[in-house]
Amino acid sequence: MAALTPTALAVQLLAVLGRDKDRLNRIDDYLHGKHDDPYMPAMADDEYRLLAKRAISNWTPLLVNTPAQALYVDGYRAGDDKGKGSATDLTSPQWEHWQRSRLDARQSAVYKGALTYGHSFTLTEHAKGVVLTKGLSALRTAALYEDPANDDTPHAALTVVAWPSGESAGTARMWDGRFEYAVRFRSLDDADGVKVVKGKRHGASECPVTRFAASVDLEGRTVGVVEPMIPLQDRINQTIFDLLLAQSYGSTKVRTVTGMAPPVQRDPETGEVVYDEQGNPTPLPINHNAKRFLFAEDPDVKFGSLDETPLAGFIESIDMSIRHLSAIAQVPPHAMLGQIANLSAEALQAAEISLSRMIQEFRTGFGEAWERVFRLAAELGSAAGVDDFTGEVIWRDMEQRSLAQSADALGKLREQLGIPAKGLWKRVPNVTQTELDEWDDLADEEDSVGQLASALTRATSDPEPVTADSVAVAA
Known part of the structure; x- marks a missing residue:
């Protein structure tokens, strides 16, 4: 990308926000239940319009929350000098940065933003004397890339702090590879109203904004899970509206x-007709x-x-539309319809295979983004790990398995394949990295105590009895 002045960069970034504003706002409206009205006659009365409002059945939050609730970073394994992952260390600078930024709780908002709009961002910077990372909304943030399909480092990024209001100009923050700038603007499409204040160094060797993309094609376009489902969501709303009409006017x-x-x-006095x-x-x-x-x-x-008008056909149509939504969104039908009766564990696992594959795809992309965040934090904090490209984040195993089934399977792996017990600890359901470290310490203590007990036993055992043969040999 050719070198541009800070003002030119700000104009381009604001133009990107203006270009995507209507599309992202529409996605945001559908996420929060502000859907397009179902079709109704032009002369529809207030009762029709009331039924149209009641017909809105918002499924989009479920499409976002279902995969997001399976995305939870539980640790970080730094790479070693040989390019391999070393043991997870919860006292490492990377994990200390994670905890200091309170990302245990805040990571969910980053994932939900990426799944909803197609992308979200994080900013890693010095704040109050420490290095912190926080999330940035796609509705307020834009980034420029030389190769948007393959680059993980933006050329420049901008986030709006305050939108223009009346006579007050809007304010924004902008970053490039070396500096941070304060930006003032009148509107997103007013290039002449953009003013950029001289920048200050942000301390990193590259732009400190990181993109979290749910899905990126080779054109650099990001797509979330909500936008492709809007037509199906409208179809469900229309069918429910037709059901309510039939129920209100023709069900009796x-x-x-x-x-x-x-x-x-008749008049009570004269008896004449009124x-x-x-x-x-x-x-x-x-x-x-x-x-x-x-x-x-x-x-x-x-x-x-x-x-009366039969309602079974409307109900079957709603059920069919929801199943179509489930198939296209890769969300198990029982998660949307609530029908889990008489389903075996194998059937449930088969129904969730598609969702598991989608979650694994999200983990791969989001994991790479977190690794860049850790490298930025190490550089800004002058800690080790600036060039660590072999480290990886550890995702919590969110699959639902009973402890008895897992224990049986792990026992067979230990006995039949000879896998060390410590190597199987991480496969225990819902175990955290803190518990794994505690188990490791306890195992070392038990091993030390066992060795000490064996040594004491050997030292205090009775000497071998004296025999004639031993005396002869001594002689």
Whole structure:
């Protein structure tokens, strides 16, 4: 990328935000239940519009939360001099930076932002005398890359601190490979209104903003899990709206009567018929309910009924649309429909294979991004690991398995394949890195105590009895 002035970079980055604003805001609206209205007649009354609001059934948070809840970094294994991963050390500078930045809790927001909009960002910087990493929203942040499909280091990045309001200009922060700049702007598309204050060094050798992308194609485009599902979400809303209409207006039988005039209102004093403004007799309301019978003295009167509208077809259509949504989004049907009765463990595992593969893809991409964050933190904090490209983050095993099944499987691996016991500890369900370190210390203590006990036993054991042969040999 040709060298650009800071002002030109700021103009380009603000233009990127302006270009993506409508698309990202629409995704954000769908995430929070602000969907397009179902189709309805142009002359629809207030009752129709009320049913349209009630027809919104927001499935998009489930599409984001299901994979996000399986993404949890539990440790970091630094690389050694031979290019291999060393044992996880919870006292390493990288993990201390993680804990100091409170990323145990804040990492989820980064993943959800990337899964929702296609990408999110983190900023690693000096703050209050220490190096911290925090998340940045895709709605406020843009980055420029020389090769957006393959580069993990942006040429420059900008995040909006405050949007323009009235006469007040908007403010933003911008970073390139060496400096941080303060930016003021009037609007996202007003190049003449952009002002950049002289920058200050941020301390890193490259832009300190890191992109977390859910999916990147060879054109550098990022796509989340919400945008492709919007048409299906609209289809579900439309079907539910049609169901509510049929339920409200046609789900009960309609009683009909022919050949009989309704009773009319009469003046209580004169007994004469009361007419309305149009000159028609004013009918009396008929008090009819399920406890009353209809009868007539005139034999020509005919009673009948109009059948109710069956609702089963609407319900089946909703169920089918949700299954389509489940298949395309790679979310197990039982997670969306709640139908888990009479499913074996093997059937549940087979249903979640597609989701597991998608989660593994996300872990690969997000893991590379975290490794860059750790390298940036090491550089800014003057710690080891600046050039550590062999380290890796440790993801928590979130698969649901019973402890008894896992213990049985691990025991067979130990006995039949001869795998060391310590090598199987990490496969214990829901074990944390802290527990693994504690187990390792306890195992070392038990081994030391065992060796000491064996030595004492040998030292205090009775000497071998004296025999004639031993005396002869001594002689």
